[in-house]
Amino acid sequence: MSGLEDLYREIILDHYRNPRNQGELETPPAVMAEGFNPLCGDEVTVHIHVEDGVIVDMKFGGHGCSISLASASMMTTVTTGKSLSEAKDIIYSFKQMMSIHEGRLEEGSEETDSPMAGLGDLQALQGVVKFPVRIKCATLGWNTLEQCFEELASQ
Numbered sequence: 001m002s003g004l005e006d007l008y009r010e011i012i013l014d015h016y017r018n019p020r021n022q023g024e025l026e027t028p029p030a031v032m033a034e035g036f037n038p039l040c041g042d043e044v045t046v047h048i049h050v051e052d053g054v055i056v057d058m059k060f061g062g063h064g065c066s067i068s069l070a071s072a073s074m075m076t077t078v079t080t081g082k083s084l085s086e087a088k089d090i091i092y093s094f095k096q097m098m099s100i101h102e103g104r105l106e107e108g109s110e111e112t113d114s115p116m117a118g119l120g121d122l123q124a125l126q127g128v129v130k131f132p133v134r135i136k137c138a139t140l141g142w143n144t145l146e147q148c149f150e151e152l153a154s155q
Contacts, residue, residue, distance in 0.1 A: 035144030072141030
């Protein structure tokens with residue numbers, strides 16, 4: 001199993017050292033939201049540009065630990081080009097993966113659900129659940145993306 005853990009560690013470090021989609025988008029047409037983790041000081045900004053219900057471009061910025069920035073980078077690669085509905089499904093699956101503690105799912109989930117199905121490289125972050133304080137780091141960008149969706153809905 002250590003070979004798989006090494007691979008996952010390399011994926012996380014690659015996204016941290018070489019973040020994808022880092023930067024800002026022009027507002028408007030982009031929607032922007034800021035996220036902050038008061039436990040560790042991580043800050044993430046997410047910009048999305050949506051046309052006809054599809055995320056056509058997304059950028060993120062900020063500073064923080066390798067987990068929060070790698071997760072945000074991975075988030076941008078997996079959700080750009082997806083419809084808002086598809087992106088929400090990915091967010092749900094990712095958060096389900098992050099809610100697995102000691103082999104059990106968050107209350108209200110069924111064991112037959114596969115929270116990691118279709119997550120690709122995001123599965124590299126599944127080891128974070130061993131360190132509950134780091135789950136907030138891994139989900140910071142995702143929560144910020146949801147804030148962007150809320151902003152879009154209010155327009």
